[in-house]
Amino acid sequence: MWTSGLYVISAEKLHPHRSLLSVMEASLKGGATAIQLRDKESGKQALIEKARALQQLAQRYQVPFIMNDHLDVALAVNADGVHVGQGDFPLTEARKLLGKNKVIGISTHTKEEAIEAEQQGADYIGAGPVFGTSSKDDTEKEIGVDGLKEIVGHVSIPTVAIGGIKLNNTANVAATGVSGIAVISEIVMSDHIEDTCSRFTEILTETRERDV
Numbered sequence: 001m002w003t004s005g006l007y008v009i010s011a012e013k014l015h016p017h018r019s020l021l022s023v024m025e026a027s028l029k030g031g032a033t034a035i036q037l038r039d040k041e042s043g044k045q046a047l048i049e050k051a052r053a054l055q056q057l058a059q060r061y062q063v064p065f066i067m068n069d070h071l072d073v074a075l076a077v078n079a080d081g082v083h084v085g086q087g088d089f090p091l092t093e094a095r096k097l098l099g100k101n102k103v104i105g106i107s108t109h110t111k112e113e114a115i116e117a118e119q120q121g122a123d124y125i126g127a128g129p130v131f132g133t134s135s136k137d138d139t140e141k142e143i144g145v146d147g148l149k150e151i152v153g154h155v156s157i158p159t160v161a162i163g164g165i166k167l168n169n170t171a172n173v174a175a176t177g178v179s180g181i182a183v184i185s186e187i188v189m190s191d192h193i194e195d196t197c198s199r200f201t202e203i204l205t206e207t208r209e210r211d212v
């Protein structure tokens with residue numbers, strides 16, 4: 001299942017000297033199991049062009065491409081899914097427009113939000129921020145590994161941990177029983193993206209093998 005791995009989220013402004021496509025392709029070469037376009041700056045036309053290019057790239061690597069926030073862009077490029085936040089397009093309305101075969105993920109910060117997300121038919125939840133992050137301005141309070149563990153224990157759909165996830169804390173995050181992890185800065189700002197992604201994947205696998 002793609003949610004059981006490394007979900008890489010874009011942040012073009014963090015790598016001004018490398019293109020969006022080269023960064024995301026390096027992530028895929030390193031083993032990313034899903035990619036998301038997260039872009040708070042571009043207008044709709046540019047978003048559609050970037051999303052279309054990433055959808056085609058993801059298809060070549062046979063992983064899902066998820067569009068953040070913009071359901072209309074997801075529909076325009078036939079993305080594999082959309083990720084919405086608590087204040088974004090309502091999940092139940094998104095499902096009516098996207099149908100049951102597309103992926104819908106939603107951000108959650110508490111066990112109550114996670115339970116509601118599952119009841120409303122989310123395919124996965126993003127749970128965070130686990131740790132402090134500088135990649136998003138308006139985050140909720142850090143939930144820590146204990147908060148993450150609590151969320152994981154209350155839902156059966158896959159939980160993807162997000163927020164401040166680095167190589168040096170991934171083993172602790174993975175030990176909570178999360179399905180996978182979503183990462184921005186540690187990957188897109190890396191000088192060796194492919195190797196960094198491979199290392200994330202190794203740590204996830206090692207932790208799972210140790211904990212069975």
Ligand SMILES: Cc1ncc(COP(=O)(O)OP(=O)(O)O)c(N)n1
Nearest residue numbers: 068069083084085086107126162182
């Ligand atoms: C996998 C994943 N989890 C959480 C988020 C955050 O979504 P949201 O709360 O809507 O915040 P923005 O990313 O839109 O600023 C995410 N994008 N992906």
Ligand SMILES: Cc1nc(C(=O)O)sc1CCOP(=O)(O)O
Nearest residue numbers: 128129133135163164183184185
């Ligand atoms: C996009 C996003 N959403 C979060 C949430 O808690 O919902 S934290 C976050 C930023 C994650 O970036 P980094 O891996 O650089 O910390």
Ligand SMILES: [Mg+2]
Nearest residue numbers: 069084085088
């Ligand atoms: Mg959002």
